[in-house]
Structure formats: structure tokens, C-alpha cells
Amino acid sequence: MKSNKSIAILLGVLSALFFAVTFVLNRLMSVDGGHWIWSASLRFFWMIPFLLVLVLFRKNLKPLLIEMKKKPWQWMLWSTIGFGIFYAPLTFAAAYGPSWLVASTWQITIVAGMLISPIINKTSFKKNISLQALLFSLIILLGILIMQISQAKSISMNELLLGTIPVLIAAFAYPLGNRKMMQVTNGKLNAIQRTLGMTLGSLPFWLLLSIFGVTINKFPNELQVYQTLIVAICSGVIATVLFFMATDKVQKDEKALASVEATQSAEVLFALVGEIIILKIHLPDIYSIIGIALVIIGMLLHSFKKEKRTVSGLQD
Template sequence: MGNSYKALMLGLLASLFFAVTFIVNRVMSLDDGSWIWSASLRFFWMLPFFLVIVLSRKNFSVLWNEIKRNPLQWIVWSTVGFGIFYAPLTFAAAYSPSWLVAGTWQVTIIAGIALSPLINKQPQAKQNNLLSSLFFSGIILCGIVIMQVSQASKFTFDHLLLGTLPVLTASFAYPLGNRKMMQLTGGRLDVYQRILGMLLGSLPFWLLLSGYDLFVNRTLPGSNQYTQTFIVAISSGVVATALFFLATDKVRNDEKSLARVEATQSAEVLFALLGEILILNAPLPDRYAFIGMVLIVLGMILHSIGFSSSNQE
């Protein structure tokens, strides 16, 4: 119970720092900053931070030996968990407000549960135990749908599509990459080693993506993008990612607790909305969007209640 409760609190705290991503990405898109540089620079900033952390803890050789054992899997699942997760989020920021991107992103909660039986072959009884988590996550999904419908009249179909489909792709890529890397490392690496390993594994993707923008599109980062991506790298890339990975590591062998930790990320919607109102002077969403947000938060609360009751049994 202790680990599960701590993991839940860490997940909730991570959602606060993750929300910075959606707000700052929206700011950069409104400043006509390239979405490719918004994505790539964040991970370029993260790399030296985690390299210093791991080297100072004298843990790099252990990580390097792990990577050498399965280099292809490290590249593939790091690219999925970091590259195919984050690049679509920065792309979508050009078409949707930060709170709507954050709301759609909550599909990742259902994605984690849906992917679980495919990643971890479990007895039927354990799979059935996930049904309650799937029900609570379904409430969150209903909230997301209502939020999207509330915005349908404000954007063209193309804008809705470009602001939604990339986020849906990201929502499956993140839990898939994260869980496959936990499975691959089997608890042999700490959180900082695993993040650094995934940064190194996804580096070819970021170099190719930024290289395309530099040499093909002939686009350089905007004057403010270096500072803005640095803020995202520290808040979301270093602090939030470390907190979230630490939370999932604590409950990596408990699928229900893992689903609840992932559900804490629904709080990002509220944090992103508050930030956009305070920083960008954005108008308040309409009543249907608020109903959608209430359902998202309700789903998260029910996950937490389910967590408490299941640990008391």
C-alpha cells in the first residue's frame, strides 16, 4: 500500500510539471516557432542533465552494458516512447489550445490499459481485474469526447483532425515505449539511467528530424525557442519525467496500480487550462468543455478510490 500511495502522489505531482509542456508549446506555436525544433530542442537540453546525473552517481557503465545487450530494442522503444510520443504533441499545439491537447492526451490512460494484455501475457483473472480500471477510464474518455465536440464549431475539420490525431498517436506511443522499456530492463536500472538510456536511444530520431528542418526546410529555431524549450526540458523533461518514471517503477508489477498512476495525468487538463488563462489571457471554455473536464477529473478520482478500496481488501 505504501508504494502504491507514493506512486499515486508522485504521478499527480508529475502532471503539474507536465502541464508546462502544453502551455509553452502553445506559446511557441503562436510565435510561429517550428514544431520540429520545439520537440527536438527539449530532448537536446535533457541529454546533458541526465548524463551529468548518471555520471555523478557512477552508474553509466551499467547502463551502457544494458544498451549493448539489446541496442536495436533500445533504439526502437526509445524512439516510440520519446520520439513518436512528443513530436506529435508539438505538432498538434499549432492547431488546438493547450487545455484541449492536454484533454485529448488523456486517452493515454485507456491506451495503457488496452496495451497491457498485449505487452504482459497475464492469467485471465488478472486481466478481468483491469475491467474496473477500464470503466473509470471510460468516464475520462467520455469527457474527452465532450470537450472535442464542444470545440467542433470553432475550428475547421482539418484543424480538429490535425489537433487530435497526432495526440491520439502520442497517447499510445508513450505508455507503449515506457512499459516496453520497463520490461526490457527488468528493474536493473534506476529511473535516471532508464531516462538517459531512452534519450540516447531516441537521439537518432531527433537528429534526423531536426536535420530535416535545418537542411530541407532551411528552418532555424526562433529567437525565444531556446529559452522556451529549456523551460520545458527542465519542468517536463527532467522533473516531470523523473517523477512519473519513478512512480511507474514503484508499481511496475501491479497493473491496476500502474493504470491508476497513469490516470493521475488527467489533472494536466486543469493545470493547462489555468496556465493558458493566466499566461495567454485565453477565454474560459464553454459549459460543455467544463462538463468534459469534470468527467475527466471524476474518472481520475474514481481511479484513486478504487485504488484505496482494493488495497484494503
Template structure:
């Protein structure tokens, strides 16, 4: 049964990566067209809120969610702000500094971050042995990320590269940290829909502040940005997030299994690259960048095969 769960979890992770890829491409489109990154980030969750609320109400689970949130409201706000707010605000900010495939590739540091965070959050005495193979595969992915950054530095300054890479690397840590901490806190008492809605609700104070900042910097968003953030909300915020959260829940007590599911997100690089070439008519990455992408995908494949 455990093997079946792992297989399902990996399939859900790969499918989620397809929908997650829309985030990187659409964020790049909005960044290139001059849309404020604050609106690009916040509006995704503003759109997600009514969509998820409707789903949970139809399923008849809203009251249970509100009761659970009331018990530990402070922790809900803290970890949701980290897992949703800090993660996505920094990811969107990074889209202003480079092509979407580069942002997607850098974000795959989340695979290493997730693998390291798991044992730290685990209760003393329940820690599973640390897999050297998983560490090696993760380092292979990270090497690929570094090579991609070096390739991009040939056509732009290192200050610009770091301005985009550092926020995305922090986002890559924030996402698994918030996700795993919320799973640990709820202990299976809520389903995927409830947990996603709860985190969206709890992160709203952060998004309201960010929208106020966005208004001061850019004024109100235009119609194109409203439509594009709605698409991101549906494809990435709702569909991809629910698929990914469901996949991680299936193997939430298995650190290696979790690392493998998180590693499937490396497929976002391929999906994003194809999307950027088709939609934005972007040039194909140079040989060095292609090597970096190849190492990221190989590392993801070895992760999945090992687990």
C-alpha cells in the same frame, strides 16, 4: 507495504502532472509565435541529454547503463523512438491545431491505452484479471475527451480538429507503450535516472532527423524558442519524467496500480487550463468544454480511489 507504494506512486503521478502541464502551455506559446514544431520537439531532448548525463555520472551509474544498452541496442532504439520520439513529436505537432488545454485533454487517452497495453505485454500465464471498474472510469475520461473535441469544433473545422486530435491520440498510445516495454525489458536492472537517460540517448537518431527536417522548413530556431525548449526540458523532460517513471516503477507489476498512476495525468488538463488562462490570457472554456474537462477529472479521481 504495497498500499504504501501505491500511495507514493499516485502522489508522484500528480506532482509529475503539474510539471508535465508546462509542456502543453509552452508548446502552444511556441506554436502561436511561429516556432517550428520540429525544433520544439527535438530541442527538448537535446537539452535533456546533458542534464541527465550529468545526474547519472554524478551517481556513478553511467557504465552500467552503457553495458545494458549494448546488450539490446536495437530494442533500445526502437522502443525509445516510440516512447520518446513518436510520442513527443506528435504531441508537439498537435499543439499547432488547438488550445493547450484541448491537447492536454486529448492526451488523456493515454490512460485507456496504458490499461489495454499492460495485459498485451504481460507474459502468458501472468495476466491479471481485467478490471471492469477501471474500464468504466477510462471510458468516462474518453467521453470527456470527445465532448471537449465537439465543443472546439463549434469554433473551427472538423478537419482542423482531426488534424490535431489524431496525432495526439497516437502519441497517447506511444508513450505508455514505450515506457512499459522498456520497464519489461530492463526488469529493474536500471534505476529511473539511467532508464530516462538511456531512452534519451537511444532516441537521438530520430531527433537528429527531425531537426534536419525542421531546418529545411523553418531554418534555425530563434532565441525565444531555445529558452522555452530549455524550460520544457527541465520541467517536463527531466523533473516530470523522472517523477512519473518512478511512480510507475513502484507499481510496475500491478496493472490496476499502473492504470491509476497513468490516470493521475488527467490533472494535466486542470494545470494546463489554469496556465493558459494566466499566461496566454486565453478565454475560459465554454460550458460544453467545461463538462468534458469535468468528466476527465472525475474519471481520474475514480481511478485513483478504486486503486
């Protein structure tokens, strides 16, 4: 089991590395003049063939289509929220803030998930809200606040708000959409099936967004098309599969599972290093580094807190 845990943690760190590609390349596409509409929509268009191959290889397409046919409007609604209202604001924010800042602010999704959980499942209010969990969340919020104050020194208030408010919207939309879809599917589909189903369910949103991009005379350039392909492969496929492999290896070991979940806080560091190497940005100041450290500490504390309630939480 010890070797399995080590391999799982390594896979978790690798998945965080590939997830970080999203933040760095979204920022790069923005700096290169690529419009956020295409950074968002092209990623999901690209994801469909890759996910389709994975699902077909496992012979899991028919069960997915049967489930989608039962509740098509719920699939469309929660997929649009969980994927569309999540990723479109995230790419929009990349035009106004560095990738490491967006990645750090994105960690507030931990807090968002805790806050919306009682709304989705009212019977688990006491299980999901605790003083300890709130304390860990406040550590994350403090880290984000420190980074935002540091960032405010170099950009206008308008840019700061446009670079953070959309991320906050995305942070709530992602857990809301995904948790509601888990309720709709009720354990009948695996994670890759749900990912493909939600990608298909959110297609009307991406098509409408693309049409809007065309009407305002914004078109993707050739470089952006290739960059979104890289994001789709790295984040939408590789990172997701690696993370599933990691959790599968230690699914019966709660302590190891919590350690794997904690590896995702490495996205912040990978995004920072990636932007320094690719975009040649200057190192963040001491306040931003303190903020990043607090976000990672808060994430780690949240992960270890989950050890004691993972099983009961899954049974709700």
C-alpha cells in the same frame, strides 16, 4: 506514514504542475511561430546534459551503457516509439488545439495502456481488462468527446482532426515504448537511467527530424531555443524527479500510491490556468468544463481501481 502520504501527494501535485508546462509552452511556441519540429527535438537535446549529470552523480552511467550495448537495436526501436513517436505528434498537435484540450485528450493514454497490456503480456489479459476498468475508460472518452464537440464549433474539421489524431497516436506510443523498455531492462536499471538511455536511444530520430526541419527551411528562433530549455528542465527533469520522490515515499502503501498517481490528472487544470494567464485565452464554455471534469473523474477512478491490483500487476 500519514505525514509521508501528505508530502507525497503535495510532491505529486507539484510534478503535475511542472508536467503541465509542456502543454502550455508547446502551445505558446506554436502561437509565436515556432515550428513543432524544434519544439520536440530541442527538448530532448537539452535533456541529455541534465540527465547525464543526475546519472553520473549517482555513479549509474556504466551499468546503463552495459545494458544498452547488449541490445542496441531494441533500445533504438522502443526508445524511438516511446519518446519520438510520442512527443513529436504531441508538439504537432499543439499547433492546432489549446493546451488544455491537448492535455485532456492525452489522458486517453490510460485507456491505451490498458488495451496494449494484453498484447505485451498475453498471460495477464484477464487481469488488465475488466468491465469496471472499461467503464472508467468510457468516462474519460466521454469527457474527451464532449470537449471535442465543443471545440469543433470554433475550428474547422481539418484543424480538429490534426489537433486530436496525433495525440491519440502519442497516447499509444508512450506506454508501448516504455513498457517494452521495462521488459528489455528487466528491473536492472532505475527510472532515471532508463530515461537517459531512452533519450540517447531516440537521438537518431531527433537528428533526422532536425535535418528534415533544416531541409524545409524551418529554423528555431532564439526565443524557442530558450523555451524548449525551460520545457526540458521543468518537464523532463524537475517533474520526473518530483514524481519519483513522491512514489518512493509511499511505495509500500498501495492506497497512498494510488492517490499520488491520481494527482497527475491535475495537469489538465494547470494547463488550462496556464493558458488563461500566459496566452490570455477565454474561459472554456460549460461543455468543455463538463468534459474536463469527466476526464479527471475517470482518472481518479482508474487510480483507485489500481489499489487492488498494483502488486500483482508489478509481478507479471
